[in-house]
Amino acid sequence: MFKKIGPGVLIAAAFIGPGTITACTIAGVSFGYALLWAMLLSIIATMVLQEMAARLGIITQKGLADVIKNELTDRRIRALTIAIILGAILIGNAAYEAGNIGGATLGLEALFGEKYAKFYPIVIGFLAFALLWYGSYKALEKVFIILIALMSFSFVITAILTGPILGEILKGLFVPSMPSGSLLTVIALVGTTVVPYNLFLHASLVNEKWKLTSDLKTARWDTIMSIGLGGLVSMCVIIAAAAIPSDEVKSAMDLAMGLEPLFGNTARYFMGIGLFAAGITSSITAPLAAAYVANSCFGWKAGFKDWRFRLVWISILLVGVFFLSFGIKPIEIIKFAQVANGILLPAIAVLLVWMVNKANVMGVYKNNLTQNIVGYVIVAFSLFLGLKSIVKVLGLY
Template identity: 65%
Template sequence: MLINMFKKIGPGVLVAAAFVGPGTITVCTLAGVRFGYTLIWAVLLSILATMILQEMAGRIGVVSQNGLVDVIKDELKVKWIKNTIIGIVLGAILIGNAAYEAGNIGGATLGLEGLFGQKGLASFYPLIIGGFAFLLLWFSSYKTLEKIFVGLVGVMGICFVVSAILTKPSISEIVKGTFVPGLPEDSLLMVIALVGTTVVPYNLFLHASLAKEKWKSKNELKAVKWDTIISIALGGLVSIAILITASAAPLQDVSNVMDMAKGLEPLFGKSAIYFMGVGLLAAGITSAITAPLAAAFVASSCFGWDEGMGNKKFKLIWSLVLFFGVFFLSFDITPIQIIQFAQIANGILLPVMAILLLWIVNKKSIMGNHKNSLIQNVLGFIIVGFAIFLGTKSILKVIGLF
């Protein structure tokens, strides 16, 4: 039965790979070093919220056989509301993903530096990562990408879980941090960061589009559900393993996961560097592929293009996102204003999308007998409230009022 479940894993693994990127790894590392095991509950909460929202998005994709933007465009009848929402979505996804793509490629570069050092070809690492991502996207079909991602996420999971086990963490402290929510002094922004790097708006669009690529029948909705639960649970396990490793490690402060690996080296030798390096490389590559892919799906829906992955306009969009990621990193450009715009746009986009998602998934004209149950709606409204809180805090933080 377990083998059959893993055979059905599909789009969910790309969603998991998308949120377990260098940003999530760094935030989990910092949370562990600064606050120990006390914030594991926040990671668990964000994983559960992600499962609920992504299951809705995947269900909409399969039942409607349309991307999320297409469904929104069809259902919003007031022109100015439709154009405003589409504008927010397009701006947040295209500009935001282009800005954060530099971080994804940068994370993979750190992994290469940990494995092969900073000499020789080190200055070309961003180009190597970018070129590899380009080739995978250009020549691979969805089914090929799915298999590659299952492998990469598996490698990433093994590396970080083994690292966590090597530190011999306190089981009682892990249980306490998981089931007894605590909020140490100055930890609120860290909680917001942990949730914000896991519940990612662009993954909702990516999941709906990929789900309809894989599944054509409503009879396969059970497979969609299990795919989402298993994949995101595995991604969450990786996040929690990183936080546990950082908590148990004898470190004062770090800026990224490779700093943590260096701190663990006296205890575990070079194996710490290699495990972290391979894990970070896998995380960076997977996120470097999913961010451009999501941007292309969104643009394709917004402009009404043929949404096939072989479409030239589709390829142009993900190529531009990938190019700007490599460009920002290769020339040491820090796109602060663009990133700040992305943070504001994503802060607005998450609650907007959560509300729209709940609205669509309750419309009988779209979902038929597959609309939300009462329990799903209650959980959905709780997530919407939290998304509004999270988005408000993110915006206030960027403009300097929090």
Template identity: 65%
Template structure:
């Protein structure tokens, strides 16, 4: 039965692969090192919020057989608002993913360095970029699905094993999940954890990907199961990283691989290799899904109706990968672009969450597949949270908090 479940997994796994990138790994590491098990509840909250929004996105994609940007263009009646939102989407997703792609490739390169040593460090970004390029260039949806399902399973096993070898206090873990508390100085870390898990581009990615696998509303049950299990697995991975990082005796952790070094004296070389494989898989999956999401968004915004084999679709993701490799190979740190992307994403998440909640309640769009009362209540809570996070992220970028 479990094997059959994994065979049925598809777009949801790609979404999980997208949000468990080097950024999520780094934030979860810092959360574990600084606050022990104390913020596990915040990760659980992030996963619940992700489940609610991604289920809406998947349902919208299956029922309408359209991407989220396409639906926005069709349902927005006021032309200037439509142009403004589409422009913001393009800026946040395309420029943002181009900037973050360097971090994705850099994270996967760190994983290679942990496993194979630092003798070839300068070549690792090119290796990672080439792997992502080959998979996207020669792959169709089914191949991508199989590759990313495999990578997510490898990543999951690596991080869960890393957590298990630290022999965690199970009672302490359960207590931290059930009884929320915010230790002193943890607010920004909590915001960062939610912000790296509930991300706007995954909503666009999910509505586009479900159309590749499912073609009728009768497939909604399968789409929901796929979403549920995939994001639960993603949450388990994130929590495992926090648990593993909590075992590190030192608080002087500045990079993800410092975590492996911190575990090594107590748990041997295995910690380094498990972490290396895990961070490589996390970086590579995000290096594939970020360019693909950007291509889907551009495709929807400009109404190309292009397939994955279309040259226009390919040119977009090629550009994103190329920028990422360039940033890492030349040692460029695109901080200004990343800061702009953070501001744009901070503005975009509440807007998209509000629009998503609105559109999945419209009978014209969803027929009898509209939200239930419970889904609407959860959606409103998440929107309020996303507004708070958006304001916080913008204020943080400008140094006002």
């Protein structure tokens, strides 16, 4: 079974970052189990889009940006599309990297205390650098399988410790409701799970693992299994957070602190381990995704050890460590990244569905009717999500 696990585990690790854990924490504390359906919907949407990206990557043996460039014949539209992709992902990932490293840092604080907290970002940055510099794709895959397993175990145990009510969980999963004031939280849950850069990352990573059309079934299994496990982790955070009767919990670290009086040090340590694993995996995948996107957009055809490929991920990693170490909060950059991602998600979803419907690109492996119906529904939903996130950032609501 584990031999079949591939790029899907890196995709799951990428979307379960500190942002996802914080959004899930707020959802659980504020609305209990009521928004579990939104996470379930997000996971299904992620599975559908990531399967399309993986299928496209295996059939074409190219990155998503490469395929888009080849199929957009109008020079100006092609240039604008590539500029938006580069801007959203390179600048966005650089802006969010400080938060990824910060999440891993909070995990270390929960485990080892705050005495050496100022050194934690450097330790995290060095660990991420070493894994990316000395590791190969296969080595990263193995590391991520361990980290995802550790994260899953930690958050599942944390959720079980809170003694959840099974009937209420099932109701939250399968009976959608929108409690007053929950709309932005629903948008946050979907936005941190259905991540645009993961589509580019997945299409490129499958080339490292699989070369034949006979591997499509394995890739689909890998996608469903890995992302499903990632969704379970996110749901466990919501369930754990629902046990805390406090509106003062605003982050994953607050959740760890809030669980301690109720369930002792055990919950705090499990939460710390899970948060560290979530932070370190996102700290690695965000720079890696940026490097793959740059590779495709500029047509480098660079390998994992190519200096141009390395230069991109090193830059993203250094920016993250620098911002966090000096307490810099690049609010304007993050706002730009949020607006760019709000534009990018529906645009890339449209382009992806279009590409996997083209016979000259996919041949007999293009979308069937069912896949198209589900794909178009997700495109419409991502358009709504993108517009709402832009309106929110620009303060127009």
